[in-house]
Amino acid sequence: MIEEGKPLFVQIAEQVEDSIVDGSVAEETQAPSTNELAAFYRINPATAAKGVNMLVDKGVLYKRRGIGMFVAAGARDLLLKERRNDFALRYVQPLLAEARRIGLEPDDVASLIRAGVEPVTP
Amino acid sequence: MDSVIEVRNLTKRYKDVLALDDVGFDIQRDTIYGFLGRNGAGKTTAMSILTAQNLPTSGQVRVFGEDPYENARVLSRMCFVRESQKYPDDATPRHALASARLFFPQWDQELADDLVEEFQLPLKRTIKKLSRGQLSAVGVIIGLASRAEITFFDEPYLGLDAVARQIFYDRLLTDYAEHPRTVLLSSHLIDEVSNLIERVLVIDAGRIIMDESTEDARAQATNVVGDTAAVERALRGREVIHRESLGRVASVTFVGRLDAAERDALAAAGLDLAPVSLQQLIVRLTQQRTPGRDAFAAEAQEGSLR
Numbered sequence: 383m384i385e386e387g388k389p390l391f392v393q394i395a396e397q398v399e400d401s402i403v404d405g406s407v408a409e410e411t412q413a414p415s416t417n418e419l420a421a422f423y424r425i426n427p428a429t430a431a432k433g434v435n436m437l438v439d440k441g442v443l444y445k446r447r448g449i450g451m452f453v454a455a456g457a458r459d460l461l462l463k464e465r466r467n468d469f470a471l472r473y474v475q476p477l478l479a480e481a482r483r484i485g486l487e488p489d490d491v492a493s494l495i496r497a498g499v500e501p502v503t504p
Numbered sequence: 505m506d507s508v509i510e511v512r513n514l515t516k517r518y519k520d521v522l523a524l525d526d527v528g529f530d531i532q533r534d535t536i537y538g539f540l541g542r543n544g545a546g547k548t549t550a551m552s553i554l555t556a557q558n559l560p561t562s563g564q565v566r567v568f569g570e571d572p573y574e575n576a577r578v579l580s581r582m583c584f585v586r587e588s589q590k591y592p593d594d595a596t597p598r599h600a601l602a603s604a605r606l607f608f609p610q611w612d613q614e615l616a617d618d619l620v621e622e623f624q625l626p627l628k629r630t631i632k633k634l635s636r637g638q639l640s641a642v643g644v645i646i647g648l649a650s651r652a653e654i655t656f657f658d659e660p661y662l663g664l665d666a667v668a669r670q671i672f673y674d675r676l677l678t679d680y681a682e683h684p685r686t687v688l689l690s691s692h693l694i695d696e697v698s699n700l701i702e703r704v705l706v707i708d709a710g711r712i713i714m715d716e717s718t719e720d721a722r723a724q725a726t727n728v729v730g731d732t733a734a735v736e737r738a739l740r741g742r743e744v745i746h747r748e749s750l751g752r753v754a755s756v757t758f759v760g761r762l763d764a765a766e767r768d769a770l771a772a773a774g775l776d777l778a779p780v781s782l783q784q785l786i787v788r789l790t791q792q793r794t795p796g797r798d799a800f801a802a803e804a805q806e807g808s809l810r
Binding site: 389390391417420424425427 | 722
């Protein structure tokens with residue numbers, strides 16, 4: 383779950399974002415606390431706090447005094463928009479780079495994608 | 505910055521070895537440190553001096569702003585879990601825990617009882633007859649339950665199996681989250697503790713060679729793999745700390761950061777970039793010298809000048 387290379391607090395923030403994007407933590411419900419994240423991912427609480435603060439700065443989480451962190455209204459749309467914007471960079475470009483290396487044209491890639499979406503007929 | 509420990513120009517000389525060589529550092533309040541380095545690098549000597557169990561040859565140590573030596577006010581706020589703690593011959597874990605309870609004002613008996621059960625520690629057996637792992641468990645339990653404002657764990661895991669070590673790490677994190685305090689954790693199992701520690705203090709041959717946040721330390725080095733000539737061209741002028749090669753492929757670790765443009769250029773040259781784990785980084789940084797050798801060399805040189 384935890385990999386080298388990306389700062390740990392960024393990975394923690396992404397894990398929380400994942401649970402908002404897939405709907406398992408709904409908007410206006412309580413998000414996991416810093417200490418819960420630290421215990422679950424077995425990381426230093428200061429690192430977990432940094433990840434949570436990053437999400438607060440981004441407007442994904444907000445603090446209700448005396449209760450804890452909550453998922454902001456509109457957080458899911460915000461994250462979906464961000465991920466759709468990043469999609470080409472993160473997934474399509476590496477895909478096309480590998481295609482070029484092995485001699486596949488963009489059209490070939492497109493038909494492979496279509497074939498992948500369609501159910502395989504025996 | 506809020507420091508609980510301040511060390512300046514600390515030197516410790518044993519007969520023929522310079523164990524600490526003009527060392528200076530601060531320890532921040534409520535932070536978990538990894539205190540890392542090879543055997544003989546000076547970790548235990550430093551911790552012994554900080555807890556007034558040993559005297560420096562020269563230099564200053566301040567703990568909570570005071571000299572810790574024979575200072576009960578300061579010593580009761582610190583707990584030093586030694587790797588080779590000595591107990592009286594007929595002592596049992598029950599005795600050890602009872603005296604710790606008397607000594608540490610913040611002692612939590614409930615936590616101690618929980619941990620005894622979790623580590624399945626036989627309380628009535630004499631400590632002499634405990635296994636190495638059970639002996640380590642005694643130290644770990646005292647270190648956690650003391651809730652001392654500064655706790656030193658000197659290789660607390662010896663003889664503990666993977667399950668018991670995980671219990672220790674988990675309990676340390678949850679108890680630290682509820683009762684923040686300063687912890688110095690000395691360990692050779694760097695991969696195991698790298699996510700627990702907020703700052704890294706690395707000592708090598710009696711000198712501090714790294715004192716920074718774990719996050720910055722992690723981002724410090726990068727590994728580049730690819731055609732030897734291309735790698736060498738790409739890394740010209742960089743501080744290389746390790747080189748390996750297999751046929752025409754080289755794997756080189758260097759210290760320094762790359763910006764996005766540099767990353768793209770390396771990728772375009774067909775080179776693969778890989779992060780370097782904290783353990784790899786510290787191994788690379790401390791393997792360049794044999795521990796103690798520099799101290800001996802310095803000593804010999806000094807002798808010849810006399």
